[in-house]
Amino acid sequence: MTDMPSTRYRFGAFLLETPQLRLTRDGEPVKLGGRALNLLAALAEAQGALVPRDALIARVWPNQAIDETALRVHLSGARKAMGQDGGSPIIVAEPGRGYRLGIAVTREEDNPQPEVGLPARARLPGRIGKLFGRDAVTAALAGELVERRFLSLVGPGGIGKTTASLAIAQAVAERGDLDAWFVDLAPVGDGTLVLATIATKLGIPASGADLADRIAARLAERPAVMLLDNCEHLVDAAAVVAEALLHGAPNLLLLTTSREPLRAEGEWVHRIAALEFPGDAERASVDAVARCSATALFAERASAVNKGFAVDAHNAPAIIDICRQLDGIPLAIELAAARSDTMTPQAIAAGLDDRFALLTRGRRTALPRHRTLRGALDWSYDLLDPPMRALLDRLSLYRGDFDADRAQRMADGAGILPPAAEDMVAELVAKSMVVASVTSAGARYRLLDTTRHYGLERLTASGAIQAARRDHAHIILRGLGDSAAAWEGKAPREWLAEYSAQIDDVRSAITWASGTDGDALLAAELVIAAAPLWFHLSLPGEFLKHAEAAIAVMDAGGVDPSRQVELLSAYGHGLWHTQGPVPAMAEAFARALALAEEMGSPALALRALWGVWAQRILDGHYAESLALAQRFDAAVGAEGALGDRQTAAHMLALSHHFSGDHARAMAMLERVMAGDAVPERANHANHAQIDGKIAVMSLLMRLYWMRGDLDGALAIARECAQDAARIDHALSVCYGLAVGCIPVAIAAGEPVLAAAWIDALADRTERHGLDHWGAFVSGYARALGKDAPLPAWISGMQAEMFAVALDPKAAVPWRREPA
Numbered sequence: 001m002t003d004m005p006s007t008r009y010r011f012g013a014f015l016l017e018t019p020q021l022r023l024t025r026d027g028e029p030v031k032l033g034g035r036a037l038n039l040l041a042a043l044a045e046a047q048g049a050l051v052p053r054d055a056l057i058a059r060v061w062p063n064q065a066i067d068e069t070a071l072r073v074h075l076s077g078a079r080k081a082m083g084q085d086g087g088s089p090i091i092v093a094e095p096g097r098g099y100r101l102g103i104a105v106t107r108e109e110d111n112p113q114p115e116v117g118l119p120a121r122a123r124l125p126g127r128i129g130k131l132f133g134r135d136a137v138t139a140a141l142a143g144e145l146v147e148r149r150f151l152s153l154v155g156p157g158g159i160g161k162t163t164a165s166l167a168i169a170q171a172v173a174e175r176g177d178l179d180a181w182f183v184d185l186a187p188v189g190d191g192t193l194v195l196a197t198i199a200t201k202l203g204i205p206a207s208g209a210d211l212a213d214r215i216a217a218r219l220a221e222r223p224a225v226m227l228l229d230n231c232e233h234l235v236d237a238a239a240v241v242a243e244a245l246l247h248g249a250p251n252l253l254l255l256t257t258s259r260e261p262l263r264a265e266g267e268w269v270h271r272i273a274a275l276e277f278p279g280d281a282e283r284a285s286v287d288a289v290a291r292c293s294a295t296a297l298f299a300e301r302a303s304a305v306n307k308g309f310a311v312d313a314h315n316a317p318a319i320i321d322i323c324r325q326l327d328g329i330p331l332a333i334e335l336a337a338a339r340s341d342t343m344t345p346q347a348i349a350a351g352l353d354d355r356f357a358l359l360t361r362g363r364r365t366a367l368p369r370h371r372t373l374r375g376a377l378d379w380s381y382d383l384l385d386p387p388m389r390a391l392l393d394r395l396s397l398y399r400g401d402f403d404a405d406r407a408q409r410m411a412d413g414a415g416i417l418p419p420a421a422e423d424m425v426a427e428l429v430a431k432s433m434v435v436a437s438v439t440s441a442g443a444r445y446r447l448l449d450t451t452r453h454y455g456l457e458r459l460t461a462s463g464a465i466q467a468a469r470r471d472h473a474h475i476i477l478r479g480l481g482d483s484a485a486a487w488e489g490k491a492p493r494e495w496l497a498e499y500s501a502q503i504d505d506v507r508s509a510i511t512w513a514s515g516t517d518g519d520a521l522l523a524a525e526l527v528i529a530a531a532p533l534w535f536h537l538s539l540p541g542e543f544l545k546h547a548e549a550a551i552a553v554m555d556a557g558g559v560d561p562s563r564q565v566e567l568l569s570a571y572g573h574g575l576w577h578t579q580g581p582v583p584a585m586a587e588a589f590a591r592a593l594a595l596a597e598e599m600g601s602p603a604l605a606l607r608a609l610w611g612v613w614a615q616r617i618l619d620g621h622y623a624e625s626l627a628l629a630q631r632f633d634a635a636v637g638a639e640g641a642l643g644d645r646q647t648a649a650h651m652l653a654l655s656h657h658f659s660g661d662h663a664r665a666m667a668m669l670e671r672v673m674a675g676d677a678v679p680e681r682a683n684h685a686n687h688a689q690i691d692g693k694i695a696v697m698s699l700l701m702r703l704y705w706m707r708g709d710l711d712g713a714l715a716i717a718r719e720c721a722q723d724a725a726r727i728d729h730a731l732s733v734c735y736g737l738a739v740g741c742i743p744v745a746i747a748a749g750e751p752v753l754a755a756a757w758i759d760a761l762a763d764r765t766e767r768h769g770l771d772h773w774g775a776f777v778s779g780y781a782r783a784l785g786k787d788a789p790l791p792a793w794i795s796g797m798q799a800e801m802f803a804v805a806l807d808p809k810a811a812v813p814w815r816r817e818p819a
Helices: 033-044 051-062 069-083 136-149 160-177 191-202 211-220 234-250 284-293 291-306 317-325 330-341 343-358 371-382 386-396 402-414 420-429 448-464 466-478 483-487 495-501 501-513 520-534 542-553 561-579 583-599 602-618 622-636 642-658 662-676 692-706 710-727 730-747 751-768 772-785 796-806
Strands: 007-011 016-020 022-025 091-094 096-099 108-109 149-156 181-182 224-229 252-258 268-271 436-437 441-446
Touching: 007 033, 016 033, 022 402, 033 051, 033 069, 051 069, 051 096, 069 091, 108 441, 108 466, 136 149, 136 224, 136 252, 136 268, 136 466, 136 796, 149 160, 160 181, 160 224, 160 252, 181 191, 191 211, 191 495, 191 751, 211 234, 211 252, 224 234, 224 343, 234 252, 252 622, 268 692, 284 291, 284 317, 284 441, 291 317, 291 330, 317 330, 330 343, 343 622, 386 402, 386 448, 402 420, 402 466, 436 710, 466 501, 466 520, 483 542, 495 520, 501 602, 520 542, 520 561, 520 730, 542 561, 561 583, 561 772, 583 602, 602 622, 602 642, 602 796, 622 642, 642 662, 642 692, 642 751, 662 692, 692 710, 692 730, 710 730, 710 751, 730 796
Parallel strands: 149 252, 149 268, 181 224, 224 252
Antiparallel strands: 007 016, 007 108, 016 022, 091 096, 436 441
């Protein structure tokens, strides 16, 4: 009688033979009951996949009414008999779902074919579906792996490390006719089992003190590439094993994936980038959605669950927004696309504020941490120690990037000392929880949007969010200490650019401080200190909403007088760009001027005086404006700061020009241009918060026009429009087009050019809510014969400009001699 055919399952040090149901450990029998062995056999046959509890009950107790208690009893007995009750379990329970083996399983038949002759692809999991956005990088990394021997792909959960590494290993194996081995360490809960897991995959006994040497010897038999996947929870053990295998198998190429580098000898690290999504300029482009890898992935996965899904101009912006909010992370995008069977892209995008509840429909066969977005973050978060978790939670309050100093200040609130905080930030970067970039000014850090949402949830759950938000608001306020210089044209462009990038943090801090649990006085201080940023970003309408609340706090008392002047002056600026030179603008600047003079602050008085002058000239009171400009010039004096002297000269030039004295206006403007040319005049911003060069060119072209040189004026207008588009500052664009370029084009008989510039002006005013500048769109369109109703109220200067546009002969010509 022949022995019945058997199948053997190796996992770690264990061998289970079926259907005989013999279990041994390192060749020694393990005593286990029949039902427990049957359950173990079912799990072994699944080779690490989840076996539902009902399937296990049906196999061992067919046609019997058995509850799960019996199942748990027998599996608990199996754990104890296998010696796993005190360590990481070989049998893993997933509550409410079922059970699986937590260690890699290899199946062997009675007469297995020798593996040496198998093609490389036979030992690598096959890829299902397309590889998006990785072709170039995987091709390059395949070459790098051959050259370097040891390459680690590192990145946050769901970024696509496994997919990319499989493509790399496949390319290397096929190109070099190599053996290829795939070892998934995700189910392995104990670093001591890494070698046993690899041995099981190679089909050699998984025990003995010389196991590492025997594995290396097996790998040295033939050139091979091995992929150790998901090493992050076992980095210490994986590093030791990697070095041992590379030393012992000279022809081995080793590829690993992890959320942090192994920091092993010979390791070369490549951080996997997110998938690409279109920029703001392509928000409605169907072609851009198809071309960019992130949005193309969303479209394919959405089509897979909804045959009627199609990308069009209507849903393209929402698809782009989804991929942007999800940082281009493939797993998150796939989870979002899986909702397309019942939700539109617009609804999915709107629902991402609660993304951890929304993105829960991963593949049933995926590891738990890849079935939901929360699971992906839980896996990484649980690997952090408590102080590092606390720091990550607090850093999640930063909506933009931050430097080491800001990270340290948030760490202070958690009781973390500076040296420890510095190390923790470095570790969070290494573990792909924080993103770092190196600039000329030093390292900058940020959290991916999904990580930030996760950290905020954790911070809220901890009960520490209010204290952390207060710390965050004070840190943001402290960083805005140089804002006064911006109003006077003295702040370096680099300062404005850096702090404008923090506007989302400013918004967040103000929103919290303005709330019921916040600090209204702190909110007012933030609004005042951050005011120049809104004008640098051409967002005066948004600023006004905050400024009105801050003025209410100011009127209730508690705001320092100097800060009151700053607030009222900034409020006047906001009114100019949104409503025009209305009485409220005059009142705000007049009140600021009285306060500044009362407290004896020349600098603040100049800022407020500029606003009083601006309101008068904009409303057509040119004689009054000239007197105010002369007063400003006298207050600055010949020894005043260069920026103030430039502003004074420009104010005089404008007042002379609109009064009809173009010769004196040109003399003053030449003084401005000479001052702008000196080396120390690095920043051409001015009290108006308009680019100085655009402001000069706008007046210069008007003066050329007034002296009859329309060709020269038009040449300057073209250059001005190009410069304005290049600097892309909406307030400066509006000023240049409305004050100079468009009326010059109309006067020069260039209606097509004028119409194009009117359209550009309309785009900026509509996008930024600049109603005062929007009135110029209607006024100049009427001059081109279009039916464009004027607003109910326009300023005196606008009324004059529109009249001249309708009849260029109405312009006051150049007077050869100053009056």
